[in-house]
Amino acid sequence: MMKITFPDGAVREYQPGTTALDIAKSISEGLAKKVLAASVNGAVWDATRAINSDSTLKLLTWNEAEGKSTFWHSSAHLMAEAVESIFPGVKFWVGPATQNPPGFYYDMDLGDRKITEEELVALEKKMNELAKQNNPYIRKEISKTEAVKYFFDKGDEYKLDLLHNLDDGNITFYTQGGFTDLCRGPHIPQTGLIKAIKLTNIAGAYWKGDEKNKQLTRIYGITFPNQKELDEYLQLLEEAKKRDHRKLGKELGIYTMDDDVGQGLIMWLPNGTIVIEELEKLAKETEKAAGYKRVVTPHIAKESMYITSGHLPYYADSMYPPMEMDGEKYYLKSMNCPHHHKIFAAEPKSYRDLPYRIAEYGTVYRYEQSGELFGLMRVRCLHMNDAHIYCTREQFAAEFRAVNEMYQKYFKIFGIEKYIMRLSLHSPDKLGKKYVNEPELWKETEAMVRDVLIESNIPFVEVQDEAAFYGPKIDVQIFSVIGREFTLATNQVDFSQGRSFKLQYTSKDNIAETPLIIHRAPLGTHERFIGFLLEHYAGKLPVWLAPLQVKILPISDKFIDYAQNVLESLKKADIRAEIDDRPEKIGKKIRDTELARVPYMLVIGEKEISENKVSIRRQGKGDLGAKEVSIFINEILEEIKTRASE
RNA sequence: GCCACUUUAGCUCAGCUGGUAGAGCAACUGAUUUGUAAUCAGUAGGUCGUUGGUUCGAUUCCGACAAGUGGCUCCA
Known part of the structure; x- marks a missing residue:
């Protein structure tokens, strides 16, 4: 029997030859369904690979970074399989998982062919079909001679170039469905784990990153173990676009x-x-x-x-x-x-x-x-x-x-x-x-x-x-x-x-x-x-940096004279301020000012004038109540002077 | 610079397979005098990125150029 030590220090005994996946099953079926790879004595392995001696074991799932990268690397292989079925004769370079942006890509030489956006959609569809076949990723150790022969027969000079730098005895092939690739692995157990697929874009990438070399076609994509996470990711991208400085720079007149x-x-x-x-x-x-x-x-x-x-x-x-x-x-x-x-x-x-x-x-x-x-x-x-x-x-x-x-x-x-x-x-x-x-x-x-x-x-x-x-x-x-x-x-x-x-x-x-x-x-x-x-700052610059620091919003134009007085006081204090004197309702003025990301709004109406105050509204935070103008000025000046962030 | 995609009103976008363009917001005018995230009505605004070509006719098809976008290479 061999001793397997888990991250929490627990030790269990198993028959030599047991795989990490089997071990996961012995703990719980639910866990086994989530296992993507395993860290065996600190090295990331296929979960389906036999463990033969005493080891420390950490099961890797989607929650671990290595789990994700294995998942995406396997997705790259799945994409390659789909590409090969649609573009026979394609030659592959490398297809790693990426962290930033998250996902994977595969570099390939399509000859004279070009991939169109429609074909990208077709690829996605094909990948989904292949994933549903739930083919296992099968690891095979192979001699260098055999490996060279395989890619020579296939006519893939890129893989031959890779092989050139590898030592015999250290070469592995992975096969899933009808696709075999030179790869050191590891891979997830089977393609069916890939439930949600999005191919994000097509780009050119120089072979080996050298602009003197031929430019290969690179397809980027991302995959998830369920549709919900993909939707959330796409949602996140949409949110990020709203914070893009190019969009904000235009909106804010920068x-x-x-x-x-x-x-x-x-x-x-x-x-x-x-x-x-x-x-x-x-x-x-x-x-x-x-x-x-x-x-x-x-x-x-x-x-x-x-x-x-x-x-x-x-x-x-x-x-x-x-x-x-x-x-x-x-x-x-x-x-x-x-x-x-x-x-x-x-x-x-x-x-x-x-x-x-x-x-x-x-x-x-x-x-x-x-x-x-x-x-x-x-x-x-x-x-x-x-x-x-x-x-x-x-x-x-x-x-x-x-x-x-x-x-x-x-x-x-x-x-x-x-x-x-x-x-x-x-x-x-x-x-x-x-x-x-x-x-x-x-x-x-x-x-x-x-x-x-x-x-x-x-x-x-x-x-x-x-x-x-x-x-x-x-x-x-x-x-x-x-x-x-x-x-x-x-x-x-x-x-x-x-x-x-x-x-x-x-x-x-x-x-x-x-x-x-x-x-x-x-x-x-x-x-x-x-x-x-x-x-x-997502466009919400702190007060000291904000182009317009205060917008004065009279409830109606009956109160513009008072607003003018307030404006004068602010200007004397060197505060950047304006009055919204359009004949609009207060709700509209507030909305426009909020969207313009002006940090402070001073609402002025009957009540404020009778109390000799202004109602203060902070962008994104709402109504802060009424204060005398001089108190507001002191407070905002302090905020400006200290270059406060909020 | 290279690969791919995009370019229609100030902004965001419609416009099926070719018959000279629309919406919402913004702007302007008028009415409304309004209490904490969009009041109503009207008006004006585009040689459809530029330029060649195909065609009786091009925003639409093809080419070139320019700019933008996602990458590659490169960098604050």
């Missing part, structure tokens, strides 16, 4: 774009400009307190500067092409750093001047690929919350830490809790191509940054090949409502440009030294940050 102006070029409407000004006010206050000085620099510079900076060798693809004038080439700046370096260099510096911190809401232009542009989140003209800190090696850790603390402070104000701190490292094989060729300095600075993060107790993940060309960085990754990941803020080390620009300071020992440089943008860019905030 920004606009125009064909004649150009792709990815944002024009901020008056409401959006108020948000920008409030954010800049916050940044300027914070940076002033942290010892930054403000500077202003032009939007263009000559070619020679961008040769010095390394932008042209490393970053030219992202820059607008140059303009010629008087025989000189000028570039629109894609970063503010070179201009700031010139400011550092404008006057001789000594160690006493360091750390030297200069900040600018700099406007930069980046020639992003047209297919990548995305609302406010990915644009071609950006306003960066930029600053550069020039410091000694000894000062570095404290300065870097101070920048991180600035992030935390901002994130607290905005209530930003869902993000990933990412330590972005270089990739050694791309030295001299994507990254400046200084292997030792890369290692040294990467270690410095990692140490600061560890000392500051900031949880982070490390990612290769995401650094800036001049040094490693910390990125703050957030997710848009539709699930796309973006870098919101960044804190970067630069050991390279100081030398390229021959930046120097005189040390205590009267030696010319090169400073280290920190590039930082805790509020990212106006474009992305405001895009993020719109989604984060």
Whole structure:
């Protein structure tokens, strides 16, 4: 007999060769129906695979992440089976489960054929038929020779490519119904568990993610163990669409774009400009307190500067092409750093001047690929919350830490809790191509940054090949409502440009030294940050950011004179307010103001005038009762001053 | 940049297989003077993204271009 240990510590004995599914059945039939896979000694296995020796066992169901991913991976196989029946001769690449967005995809080469929307529906139908057949997923260990023969005969060069990198003795096939795939598994017991299927979209995807390779057809889908969950998921997507910053940006009059102006070029409407000004006010206050000085620099510079900076060798693809004038080439700046370096260099510096911190809401232009542009989140003209800190090696850790603390402070104000701190490292094989060729300095600075993060107790993940060309960085990754990941803020080390620009300071020992440089943008860019905030707050901006803070709603136009007095008082207190003087009923005025997401409504009628008060209504919360105007003003001013979130 | 889809009034969307367009909301005008999420009536508003082609005739069919959307690659 073998001993099986369960997560709660319980131990039971079974005959060797028993499967996880059998074990589940021995506990309860209901449980067995829900088992999708099993974690055996920490490895995820087929629930139908025999266990032969003492093991720890965790049964995986839809409630576990591994259960879901197994379910979706098996769904990808089911889709492949359906595709093969409709498009004979199709060649498959890989079909994994995905987390973000949830579901799965399968990459395939359809030759000259294209899948239409109707065919996608037909595929879905076919998948449902195949699921109802309730075919088991059968695992088979197979020799490399046999596997190669199978896919050679099938003419699938993609699977042969996969096999090429696999060792003999470590190769498994899975078969369900009429479809066999090279796959390490695991899979769910049988197709009948897949009860609700939705194929979401068709996309192109480069083979192995390399744009030089052929583009394969990728079909995305999602499946559930019951129809209800699928319906709920689709409902959730609909809700997310309502919070999309592109929709809210239009509804709230934040920004606009125009064909004649150009792709990815944002024009901020008056409401959006108020948000920008409030954010800049916050940044300027914070940076002033942290010892930054403000500077202003032009939007263009000559070619020679961008040769010095390394932008042209490393970053030219992202820059607008140059303009010629008087025989000189000028570039629109894609970063503010070179201009700031010139400011550092404008006057001789000594160690006493360091750390030297200069900040600018700099406007930069980046020639992003047209297919990548995305609302406010990915644009071609950006306003960066930029600053550069020039410091000694000894000062570095404290300065870097101070920048991180600035992030935390901002994130607290905005209530930003869902993000990933990412330590972005270089990739050694791309030295001299994507990254400046200084292997030792890369290692040294990467270690410095990692140490600061560890000392500051900031949880982070490390990612290769995401650094800036001049040094490693910390990125703050957030997710848009539709699930796309973006870098919101960044804190970067630069050991390279100081030398390229021959930046120097005189040390205590009267030696010319090169400073280290920190590039930082805790509020990212106006474009992305405001895009993020719109989604984060679902359009209900806190009072301090709201373009219109108070709407005064007279019950009828008999009360407009009193409303005017209230408006005057609010304006004197520098509160953004308007009167709704349309000849509409109060219900209509409230509805429109609620939909416009104005934080406060002041209702004024006979009663308020006789008591010399205003009735306060908070957006989304309803009637808060009547107060004197001066009391309301004091309260809202406090809310604005503290930048309260609610 | 690549693959796929989309583009009709300010907004959200109808418009079957070709015969020059409709609705709701918004706007404007008038009536209503209203108590916490939509008062009523009327008016105006579109060379159906742009541009070629097929056709007696194109919003509708085909092509090119542009922009947008979902991905891929790339990035704040």
